Amino acid sequence: MDRRHLLAALSASALGLAACKPKGQATACAREGKAGKVFKWKMVTTWPKNAQGAGEGAERLAKNIEAMSGGRIQIKVFGAGEFVPALQVFDTVSAGTAQMGHGGAYYWAGKLPVSPFFSAVPYGLTAQEINAWLYHGGGLELWRELYAPFKVLPFPGGNTGVQMAGWFNKEINTIEDLKGLKMRIPGLGARVLERAGGSPQLTPGGEVFTSLSTGVIDAAEWIGPFNDLGFGLHKAAKFYYYPGWHEPGSCLEAIVNAEAYAELPPELQAVVEQACKAANLDMLAEFTAKNAAALKTLVEEHKVQLRPLPEAVLATLRGYAEDIIAENVADDPLGTRIRDSFRAFRAEMLGWSAISEQAFLRARAS
């Protein structure tokens, strides 16, 4: 929907609400049917309540939908564990127990092995590139096809930008150093670590600090400086590695129960869609702005040891990642189409990004 149509839809929505407000207009509202109905939704999230970045972003998304709909969609947001545990968000929205959810597609990899293509793929797409694939490269249509049997409608609903490789209590000098390592890492990155001899754990965000500081896990990646500082991960491990090879621009998802969405009149469907698009932009902007300041605090105040992963380690992990993507992620026709679309788009991006973003960033830094 272009801006003119969106504004027209929003005006229509505001007028619909105004017509229902005056006293004694109940019959008029009844005649309006759907147009006057107030939709009370629950949003379950995979994020700890009020978690910086993603959690607060999900709260802002709910408030924006309420404001843009003139109060006709009201959403109560639940942090992880408040209504259901983090890893039950997809099933809860699928069942319609909550009408909306916010999380990351790779959390559902146990049920849908190709779901990580819609959040983060090791050595995959940056934030800018994954938005290009989803909105203008056929990615979103494939994502909706994947979730359709579960009555779940996905929208890109945030992006962290490139993440950090994570927190370790020992230096990583060779690929051998990953052997036997119990590390919190989700999605396809977990499969890559496994191939390197490590033991990946899907620890929910709210448990990362405790698990790392008590030695339940040896290492952990969460997001990046802004969120990792907020979680206090620098108190649990001293080496902070980059770059986030496993999450080069993680797309977060806003998911809506398909039947709940179908009940909305078209102008409110447009509100949900455009509010999610705004959340996608807003979260990436917040992560980008706050990561830089937080990194400075971590290094200068907390004396965190910042380290690049050695080139040879990154090259070995890249080889494992390519093998995993080629092998068994796509074990059905739809999965194969998703994987192939992603890979074809990434191949195009390699050409364009090399002479645009990459060339510019190199020139700016030199």
Ligand code: CA
């Ligand atoms: Ca992460």
